[in-house]
Amino acid sequence: MPKSRKRKLPIVSIESATNNSSTPLSSRTTIRRFHVLLKQRTQLKATGTLNAGSVQALADIEDEIETLGGLEQYQRMSAVGQGTDRGGGSEKVLIGWLKEFGLHKDRSSKLRLLEVGALKPDNYNTCVTWIDSTPIDLRSRHPSIIEQDFLQLDVNENRKKWDAISLSLVLNFVPEPKDRGMFFVRCIPNIA
Numbered sequence: 001m002p003k004s005r006k007r008k009l010p011i012v013s014i015e016s017a018t019n020n021s022s023t024p025l026s027s028r029t030t031i032r033r034f035h036v037l038l039k040q041r042t043q044l045k046a047t048g049t050l051n052a053g054s055v056q057a058l059a060d061i062e063d064e065i066e067t068l069g070g071l072e073q074y075q076r077m078s079a080v081g082q083g084t085d086r087g088g089g090s091e092k093v094l095i096g097w098l099k100e101f102g103l104h105k106d107r108s109s110k111l112r113l114l115e116v117g118a119l120k121p122d123n124y125n126t127c128v129t130w131i132d133s134t135p136i137d138l139r140s141r142h143p144s145i146i147e148q149d150f151l152q153l154d155v156n157e158n159r160k161k162w163d164a165i166s167l168s169l170v171l172n173f174v175p176e177p178k179d180r181g182m183f184f185v186r187c188i189p190n191i192a
Helices: 024-046 052-068 070-081 091-100 177-190
Strands: 111-116 131-137 164-166
Touching: 024 052, 024 070, 052 070, 091 164
Parallel strands: 111 131, 111 164
Antiparallel strands: none
């Protein structure tokens, strides 16, 4: 009987959803609560002047965000939600749509995709023959994900750089409606 080889681990690994003890409900609850807190914080800061009550409310919100584990825990729960045991990531849906349009066939060059809010660097590995993915995130959890704020991308430098832009779940994370709208406005000049 041949000797089995031990699988090598990557130098930098992302926590696997299969090694996580959180339930789908607890993941969703944490993510939703985080969204609510971000929106409340933004609304309080938008009032302009802060009285003692609103200063305390902001402190309470910051405390709860920290109690939830901050951005790191939010990203971890989001990555857990992308696990195959939870139905997989939204990239499956985008890949399906791109295939419906026949964009995977007879390409002279790969489809250039910007993935905004990427939690994992390998979401499009099954399509490397026809998709060239550039993953970015506000706070990268992996060296292959570029740490970049999409709203701060230089429009002139990136004009018509991508064929498609995936905003997936990132729109839920942005608390201010005008900033969510800016995501769409900023997409237009970046698409070829």
